[in-house]
Amino acid sequence: MSDFNNGYARPLPQSADMSVDAGLRAFMLGVYNKLALGLVVAGALAYVTGNFEPVQRLLYFQAANGRIGLTLLGMIIQFSPLVMLFGSMFFMKNPTAKGVNMLYWAVVSTIGAGLGVLFLRYTGGSLASTFFVTAAAFGGLSLVGYTTKKDLTAMGSFLIMGVIGLVIASFVNIFMQSGTMYLIISGLGVLIFSGLIAYDTQRLKMTYYALGGNQEAMGVATGFGALSLFINFVNLFQFLLAFMGGSRE
Numbered sequence: 001m002s003d004f005n006n007g008y009a010r011p012l013p014q015s016a017d018m019s020v021d022a023g024l025r026a027f028m029l030g031v032y033n034k035l036a037l038g039l040v041v042a043g044a045l046a047y048v049t050g051n052f053e054p055v056q057r058l059l060y061f062q063a064a065n066g067r068i069g070l071t072l073l074g075m076i077i078q079f080s081p082l083v084m085l086f087g088s089m090f091f092m093k094n095p096t097a098k099g100v101n102m103l104y105w106a107v108v109s110t111i112g113a114g115l116g117v118l119f120l121r122y123t124g125g126s127l128a129s130t131f132f133v134t135a136a137a138f139g140g141l142s143l144v145g146y147t148t149k150k151d152l153t154a155m156g157s158f159l160i161m162g163v164i165g166l167v168i169a170s171f172v173n174i175f176m177q178s179g180t181m182y183l184i185i186s187g188l189g190v191l192i193f194s195g196l197i198a199y200d201t202q203r204l205k206m207t208y209y210a211l212g213g214n215q216e217a218m219g220v221a222t223g224f225g226a227l228s229l230f231i232n233f234v235n236l237f238q239f240l241l242a243f244m245g246g247s248r249e
Helices: 022-051 053-059 072-091 097-114 117-121 124-147 153-176 179-211 215-244
Strands: 060-062 068-070
Touching (some): 022 117, 022 179, 053 072, 117 124, 124 179, 179 215
């Protein structure tokens, strides 16, 4: 999911200067700042769609069995990020920083709006505590990816295959409704997206060296890098909720 051909990745140099310089720090800080702002926007939208009753009625309904369901508009919002991400593979062959920035905020906004359903399923306290655990885990894993000298490329390819497996298993479990399978999928999801955070951080670092100071290309890389890390963060958060979330249902 985070390894889509977004146009910013370049062949990695055989050897990179691993010294931490001002340019690399500025580049990574730009990615993290964009990610942080995206999380704030997504969180605000989730709060509105999950707690403001008129908006709730537009997006969600309560089924006869007590489960929370999605209206047509709710389903459109839930699936819009996937449509935009897959569409970007075909329509952004030569991405620009402006185009990637628009894609980033469109995906962040729709994902954030779709996360409002979590306020209907989990208690506010459990959402807050899980978010802080996710943030702490993200910081540690990203630091590992930034500082390790081990090449994580092979691990990244394996993790991408794992994401595909998760999507298939999650789809199957929609029909099976197995609680045990849900917990297994969530456990694997925590492991897979934890690894992807480290992998994508290292890949961003190597991308900076490969771009050789091209400012336009680095603008594109900043947008796509923040998008990959944002998706990893949100998925890790949701999978952790399976173990830490206090249910309202």
